[in-house]
Amino acid sequence: MTDVTTLGEFIIEKQMDFPGSSGEFSRLLSAIRLASKIVSQQVNKAGLLSNILGAAGSDNIQGEAQQKLDVFANDQFIKALTARKVICGIASEENDEYISINEEGSYIVAMDPLDGSSNIDVNVSIGTIFSIYKRISPVGTPVTEADFLQKGTEQVAAGYVIYGSSTMLVYTTGNGVNGFTYDPGLGVFILSHPDMTVPSVGKIYSMNEGNFYKSSEGIQNFIKYAQEVDPGSNRPYTARYIGSLVADFHRNLIKGGVYLYPVTSTSPNGKLRLLYECNPMAMIIEQAGGKASDGQTRIMEIDPKSLHQRVAFFAGTSHMVNKIEELIAAE
Ligand code: AHM
Ligand code: MG
Helix, strand or coil, X not given: CCCCCEHXXXXXXXXXXXXXXXXXXXXXXXXXXXXXXXXXXXXXXHHHHHHCCCCCCCECCCCCECCCHHXXXXXXXXXXXXXXXXXXXXXXXXXXXXXXXXXXXXXXXXXXXXXXXXXXXXXCCEEEEEEEEECCCCCCXXXXXXXXXXXXXXXXXXXXXXXXXXXXXXXXXXXXXXXXEEECCCCEEEEEECCCCCCCCCCEEECCHHHHHHECHHHHHHHHHHHCCEHHHXXXXXXXXXXXXXXXXXXXXXXXXXXXXXXXXXXXXXXXXXXXXXXXXXXXXXXXXXXXXCCCCEHHXXXXXXXXXXXXXXXXXXXXXXXXXXXXXXX
């Protein structure tokens, strides 16, 4: 176990590529690492907390107020990021407005602290998603909404934590994608998946097919295409849908496949949020050699208009995203 690289070492090594850097960005990543460990520990005993120690709203045996896990995760990330004094603001799925922090900080974070939270009660994988930008307003002034409404192409880093059969932190700073698996005994994330790339030929499609008749003709045609028998093109594809973006995305990144959350008749703008769900996943999949689109436009080139903006989202192996775009264009 000595010939391993921990996430802490990896962050320091990468910082050394930028001589003279202030270390602010490294401290930011360290804050995310710490909060991920705390949330991971809590997620692992989620069943105990809700079923044995009392449901949310009641007190636990130490007399502390119980919190819902997504609120808990939100608090942990905000606390860890605030304590290191490295960011000037946070936008979170859990908060209607962005939060102003330290005016001297150079970075902002947009995050979904616990995505797929409907899966908590049933012991299925969930995740945290984060996106990091340099602020555009001057250091020393309060953060502004414009700092958060930058295109995904401006991200300096993006990542997710998956709380699954093991906990993994996967992130990119625009120079490839690396995955770290958490060893709870040692309390460290260890580099287990260096230079992750998505297979160029995919076989999995992931969509909530309950929405088939609520989707457009192009999406319906893609699902039919995915189910057609054509061994020459690897079809029929395999359907896999967990209902946790992080988990569905992570599997498809490793095995090759595509994730779809289209516009539907009841979600006319799609369901997933551009700033803290789609943009970070788009940066990761592009860095891994894949593609992310809203059906027409590259996700990272969409100009955000509001913090909680929703978009249609298709991400994964490039040829599969291309096929979706082709069938949407033919509608
Ligand atoms: P959430 O942020 O409220 O947890 O919702 C986002 C989740 C994604 O993780 C998942 O891919 C999607 O919603 C599932 O939606 P649906 O249940 O409509 O298939
Ligand atoms: Mg979410």
